[in-house]
Amino acid sequence: MxxxxxxxxxxxxxxxxxxxxxxxxxxxxxxxxxxxxxxxxxxxxxxxxxxxxxxxxxxxxxxxxxxxxxxxxxxxxxxxxxxxxxxxxxxxxxxxxxxxxxxxxxxxxxxxxxxxxxxxAGAVPATLPAAATGVLALDDQAQRITYAGELLALTRYEFLLLATLLRRPERIFSRTELMSLVWGDAPHTADRTVDAHVKLLRAKLRERGVQAEVIQTHRHMGYSLRLPGV
The missing domain is CATH 3.40.50.2300 (Response regulator)
Structure with missing residues (x-):
């Protein structure tokens, strides 16, 4: 169709x-x-x-x-x-x-x-292996991220940003690095866009029941991701 x-x-x-x-x-x-x-x-x-x-x-x-x-x-x-x-x-x-x-x-x-x-097309509930339940999980091939076994409804840049952080948990990414990795096809975008997207992602994760600040802010350094339960 x-x-x-x-x-x-x-x-x-x-x-x-x-x-x-x-x-x-x-x-x-x-x-x-x-x-x-x-x-x-x-x-x-x-x-x-x-x-x-x-x-x-x-x-x-x-x-x-x-x-x-x-x-x-x-x-x-x-x-x-x-x-x-x-x-x-x-x-x-x-x-x-x-x-x-x-x-x-x-x-x-x-x-x-x-x-x-x-x-x-993948933004519908899906069943994941038990090992993935309760944590954020990235499926690079399908380009989707799940939490507690359910897919997150993310925009293009929200997905790319969260996926970048998920691939290297605890690693601090500067705004400049994130701009290059996530917004490489939009060179005229300012680095404050990173902060706006982090705010949006945090709100969506809280809606799904993620209580802790999974996306960590490091003053004058950038952002990192701490997996729930870690």
């Missing part, structure tokens, strides 16, 4: 380019140019992923994302001509999975869509 993509983009030339690229990859795409239409399409026939332009005539993609997040963990990618750090951080804090700044390569957008859909 073909994956359904909802595309909110008011610039027809950009929309046409993305429509062609995504449809060529086998996706079913519904294109709208207004925020109101995007929400109507979302409620009418929920897509598998949404690509939202931030600046549209009757609102913005941030508000559309907020509305969608009230009832869904739908994967979301933002498209925008803005490159300011505050916009990137706001989009990610709203729960976006990725952020693409114009001009961009349609093939790159397609690659990011495929990667996000592969990860979200």
């Amino acid at each position: 073909r994956k359904r993509i909802l595309l909110l983009e008011d610039e027809q030339a950009i929309a046409d380019t993305l429509l062609y690229a995504l449809q060529s990859e086998g996706f079913e795409v519904r294109h709208v140019s207004l925020a109101r239409q995007a929400l109507e399409a979302f409620h009418d026939s929920p897509p598998d992923l949404a690509i939202l332009d931030i600046g549209v005539p009757d609102g913005n993609g941030f508000d559309v994302c907020r509305a969608m997040r009230k009832s869904s963990e739908l994967p979301i990618i933002f498209l925008t001509a803005r490159s300011e750090e505050i916009d990137r951080v706001l989009g990610l804090e709203l729960g976006a999975d990725d952020y693409v700044v114009k001009p961009f390569s349609p093939r790159e957008v397609c690659a990011r869509v495929r990667a996000i859909l592969r990860r979200s």
